[in-house]
Amino acid sequence: xxxxTSLRRPNEADRASTPCVASFEAVFSILRTGCAWRSLPRKxxxxxxxxxxxxxxxxxxxxxxxHVQLRxxxxxxxxxxxxxxxxxxxxxxxxxxx
Numbered sequence: 001x002x003x004x005t006s007l008r009r010p011n012e013a014d015r016a017s018t019p020c021v022a023s024f025e026a027v028f029s030i031l032r033t034g035c036a037w038r039s040l041p042r043k044x045x046x047x048x049x050x051x052x053x054x055x056x057x058x059x060x061x062x063x064x065x066x067h068v069q070l071r072x073x074x075x076x077x078x079x080x081x082x083x084x085x086x087x088x089x090x091x092x093x094x095x096x097x098x
Contacts, residue, residue: 021076 026044030037040047057063072082 023050026050027054041084 022044027050029035029044029054030040037047037051040050044050071084074083075084
């Protein structure tokens with residue numbers, strides 16, 4: 001559940017002391033460990049600042065662009081066409097989505 005405290009915009013000092021690279025590493029740490037934003041280790045900077053960067057990258061499409069590039073590189077590495085041409089959906093997947 002979101003509240004005003006968790007969504008506050010970090011001040012300039014927080015953003016200046018937390019470079020983008022540290023925020024990027026922090027997001028991957030959260031994805032790897034599954035920890036909550038507030039449980040983020042201090043070495044990454046304030047959790048509100050890291051979340052501010054994450055949310056901005058999500059809204060401006062940065063994560064989608066990274067996904068597209070990584071998928072293309074992975075497919076090229078596997079000697080496949082970089083853009084998928086078909087998709088297969090089985091009945092079990094359809095049942096779980098409904």
